[in-house]
Amino acid sequence: MTAIRVVPSILSADLARLGAQVDEVIAAGATVIHFDVMDGHFVPPITVGPVVLAALRAHVGDAIDIDVHLMIERPERQVADFAAAGATGITFHAEATPHIAYTVNLIREQGCRAGVAVCPATAATVFGETSLDLALVMTVNPGWGGQAYIPGSDAKVAQARALAASAIVQVDGGIDVATAPAVVAAGATLLVAGSAVFGSEDPAAAYKAIVAAAGA
Ligand code: DX5
Ligand code: ZN
16 A cells, blocks of 8 residues: 555544445545544543444445554454454554554454554654554544644654655644645655545545645
8 A cells, every 4th residue: 555545534524424424535536444443541532433333344345445543542452343343454552552562463463454653742763663564643632633733743754654664654633735745745655634524515525635635
């Protein structure tokens, strides 16, 4: 997955119409859907879990990549359930477990792409210390959609790109037509966008505008 892709996050979707909302962005060309899981501990809000993931997987079929972002404590305890529910990739936070390599291995054993995420205050160095398939640089503090991109995050993206040479570098938070070019220039290839897509009157058009801005 070295091509640049814009990844709509369902966090900002109308969850009463989740299937229809996802259909709109898939029709516009999206092949990866971002699924944010929050536990009320690692981050204050609580969102959705494996039951909703299984419903989404059944709705979209096997061709769509569902990119699960776990913002939960002790993610290793939940990996099997999210894999069974249909995750393509599972990304967990380096701050949420003392067992990073163990959790990466567990995710891979379940047949999923293993991602490691860091919050803005966490150094990118972890990306150079562990084998991983995806390095997620949070460009806002995790927990809420609609926050502003933290200026200078592109420097950390470049660090991640250099440290995790064979991994996908993903960004998440405040990505829109204005911020996409800098993160792409710094080496990100998976660009999560929540409110910039589903907060729009026309999610398909908004998705396509970010794709164009990213040169994807
Ligand atoms: C925030 C989530 C993001 C969220 C991004 O903690 O991890 O995936 O959906 O939302 P925007 O794109 O609105 O910043
Ligand atoms: Zn996310």
